[in-house]
Amino acid sequence: MTNSRLIPFTLCVAAGFALSACSPNTSSAPVEASAVVPAERFFTADQFTYANYQEVVVKHAALDLDVNFDRKVLDGAVTLRFERLTAGAQTLTLDTKDLLIKAVSLETKDGWMPADYTLADADPVLGSAMSIAIGADAEHVRIIYETSPTAEGLQWLTPAQTAGKKKPYLFSQAQAINARTMLPVQDTPAVRLTYEASLRVPDGLLPLMSASQDGQDDDGNWKFSMPQPIPSYLIAIAVGDIKFKAINDTIGVYAEEYILSAAAKEFAETPMMEVANTELYGPYRWGRYDLIVLPPSFPFGGMENPRLSFMTPTLIAGDKSLTNVVAHELAHSWSGNLVTNSNWRDAWLNEGFTSYVENRVMEELYGEGRAVMEQALDMEGLKRAISEAKRPELTHLKLPDDMEHPDDAFTLVSYIKGANFLFFLEDRFGREKFDPFLKAWFNDNAFQSVTTEDFIAYLHVNLHKDNLDALTRAELDAWVYGPGLPPTARTPESDAFEKVEFAWNTFSAGDGNISDLKKNANDWSTHEWLHFLSSLSNDKLGNAVTKEGMEQLDEAFELTGTQNAETAFAWYMQAIKVGYEPAMPELEKFLMSVGRGKFIYRLYGALKDNGQAEMANRIFAKAKAGYHPIAQRRISDILAE
Ligand code: BES
Numbered sequence: 001m002t003n004s005r006l007i008p009f010t011l012c013v014a015a016g017f018a019l020s021a022c023s024p025n026t027s028s029a030p031v032e033a034s035a036v037v038p039a040e041r042f043f044t045a046d047q048f049t050y051a052n053y054q055e056v057v058v059k060h061a062a063l064d065l066d067v068n069f070d071r072k073v074l075d076g077a078v079t080l081r082f083e084r085l086t087a088g089a090q091t092l093t094l095d096t097k098d099l100l101i102k103a104v105s106l107e108t109k110d111g112w113m114p115a116d117y118t119l120a121d122a123d124p125v126l127g128s129a130m131s132i133a134i135g136a137d138a139e140h141v142r143i144i145y146e147t148s149p150t151a152e153g154l155q156w157l158t159p160a161q162t163a164g165k166k167k168p169y170l171f172s173q174a175q176a177i178n179a180r181t182m183l184p185v186q187d188t189p190a191v192r193l194t195y196e197a198s199l200r201v202p203d204g205l206l207p208l209m210s211a212s213q214d215g216q217d218d219d220g221n222w223k224f225s226m227p228q229p230i231p232s233y234l235i236a237i238a239v240g241d242i243k244f245k246a247i248n249d250t251i252g253v254y255a256e257e258y259i260l261s262a263a264a265k266e267f268a269e270t271p272m273m274e275v276a277n278t279e280l281y282g283p284y285r286w287g288r289y290d291l292i293v294l295p296p297s298f299p300f301g302g303m304e305n306p307r308l309s310f311m312t313p314t315l316i317a318g319d320k321s322l323t324n325v326v327a328h329e330l331a332h333s334w335s336g337n338l339v340t341n342s343n344w345r346d347a348w349l350n351e352g353f354t355s356y357v358e359n360r361v362m363e364e365l366y367g368e369g370r371a372v373m374e375q376a377l378d379m380e381g382l383k384r385a386i387s388e389a390k391r392p393e394l395t396h397l398k399l400p401d402d403m404e405h406p407d408d409a410f411t412l413v414s415y416i417k418g419a420n421f422l423f424f425l426e427d428r429f430g431r432e433k434f435d436p437f438l439k440a441w442f443n444d445n446a447f448q449s450v451t452t453e454d455f456i457a458y459l460h461v462n463l464h465k466d467n468l469d470a471l472t473r474a475e476l477d478a479w480v481y482g483p484g485l486p487p488t489a490r491t492p493e494s495d496a497f498e499k500v501e502f503a504w505n506t507f508s509a510g511d512g513n514i515s516d517l518k519k520n521a522n523d524w525s526t527h528e529w530l531h532f533l534s535s536l537s538n539d540k541l542g543n544a545v546t547k548e549g550m551e552q553l554d555e556a557f558e559l560t561g562t563q564n565a566e567t568a569f570a571w572y573m574q575a576i577k578v579g580y581e582p583a584m585p586e587l588e589k590f591l592m593s594v595g596r597g598k599f600i601y602r603l604y605g606a607l608k609d610n611g612q613a614e615m616a617n618r619i620f621a622k623a624k625a626g627y628h629p630i631a632q633r634r635i636s637d638i639l640a641e
């Protein structure tokens with residue numbers, strides 16, 4: 001367990017390299033400079049939980065739930081096993097949000113007895129603290145409850161909102177702090193628990209969880225178990241008219257029938273990704289790895305629910321061009337699920353590490369050319385994200401302690417600045433040293449929750465101490481505790497992208513015609529197209545595109561209505577910027593049918609910023625009911641800003 005003792009300044013100095021771990025916002029514990037695994041953990045408070053997990057910690061949850069589609073609620077009970085870390089602790093405090101609590105009891109020598117509890121007033125972000133009097137001996141508490149039909153972590157789809165049109169669908173999204181809308185739980189990534197579940201669902205529907213799928217018992221209960229301890233944000237459920245197709249013995253795809261075989265084809269290289277990931281960073285520790293393709297309202301590209309990544313159908317492009325998202329979610333099986341950020345201020349430990357590992361795996365499978373193109377596209381995005389940051393602290397890897405919502409941690413700063421910090425370390429120490437170092441990091445910290453300061457201490461002890469010339473403390477601090485992109489950042493250089501830029505320059509300067517461009521673009525991959533499309537309004541790269549240019553491009557390449565969701569998104573962004581009307585009906589269709597936040601948040605934002613607020617509001621009014629609650633909240637905020 002982490003501990004929160006403040007350490008005296010002299011110990012900070014003794015910790016040497018880990019100096020800025022002693023900055024005011026993070027209390028810390030001493031580091032044995034000689035130990036390979038620092039004996040004690042640093043601590044950063046999680047300001048997004050009410051749980052008293054440093055006194056009493058929940059170790060296991062047993063769910064027993066009816067999935068009620070008529071009322072759009074999960075209805076039943078959870079039994080929690082807990083341990084006291086502080087002798088004499090009398091209270092267990094849990095996170096809840098929008099839950100209806102019906103009864104609470106404790107297991108005592110005399111059997112289950114009603115327990116006293118209080119539910120505090122609700123905070124709009126955090127929900128309500130639930131404090132249960134646990135007496136001196138009890139180790140189990142049972143809470144009978146149901147969720148709210150508007151729980152932010154659950155989307156209930158009517159049959160009409162599914163592809164099959166006949167049966168309803170439910171899926172969850174617990175990250176970052178929506179597990180508390182599904183069950184009363186210590187909803188902080190600092191706490192890890194195992195879980196099991198027994199679910200009842202209407203006939204003809206298949207329930208799945210982020211766990212081992214243990215089948216149906218004689219009474220019709222569907223059984224699940226997750227024997228590895230995970231943070232609450234990885235508890236997940238999906239229920240629907242879902243079919244399965246194996247890719248190999250341990251990897252397969254779940255999806256609605258309409259997309260099942262296309263998904264299995266698109267994701268056919270997942271086994272190779274698992275091999276590459278394992279060779280680089282050690283064994284895959286979770287048993288099976290399956291993917292589920294969710295309905296299009298799923299608000300993310302993917303979500304790394306253990307054993308069962310949740311994926312958007314917008315990845316099924318037909319040509320495997322978007323499978324880096326599979327590499328990403330799979331990589332979370334090491335970075336994030338195995339070694340977890342212990343609070344959301346350290347989100348880069350999950351997402352930056354994962355983006356780095358994702359890119360290494362893509363390089364293994366498809367070569368450096370593709371890996372560098374992906375780095376370059378990411379770098380464009382990062383620079384935009386940095387320039388749009390509301391305040392400089394939000395561009396630090398170690399995020400500030402006053403974020404309004406933990407979702408604010410998931411910007412390209414955590415993902416791409418984080419990954420680039422690791423590229424930087426890789427360059428400085430060399431792959432021969434850095435690869436085994438990262439492998440050891442995952443192994444030594446397996447099933448633990450860690451902070452940025454833990455990583456810095458581990459880096460010092462295991463890599464930097466014996467290679468002091470490789471980097472300075474100031475260089476490291478600039479990455480972790482400083483704003484923007486440090487001067488030591490690597491610039492991804494893609495020959496393929498240079499050719500793309502040259503083609504656009506020539507065309508936009510009037511030095512070539514559309515048929516020259518057609519010849520050049522003949523064999524472009526999705527990545528080259530994405531770079532091309534983002535170059536259209538980048539006046540450093542030739543002239544910004546005009547409406548007439550858009551028309552020519554559209555006629556030559558049939559971009560409006562393209563089936564590749566990434567290309568479509570990039571094209572509609574340009575269409576909005578230059579007011580290219582012919583794309584608008586297809587843009588509207590896209591917004592009506594796709595709920596992936598990465599696309600729709602920016603499309604709505606761009607409409608609003610380019611004088612099309614009315615159109616944005618009109619489409620949102622129609623599309624809203626089909627969007628996930630998370631997306632509804634985000635877009636309402638964007639349009640209200
Ligand atoms: N863990 C994230 C999804 C997430 C982010 C959930 C923030 C809740 C809050 C997932 O691993 C992810 O990063 N998905 C990306 C894909 C990736 C290739 C960048 C996405 O959804 O686009």
Ligand code: ZN
Binds near residue numbers: 328332350351354
């Ligand atoms: Zn991720």
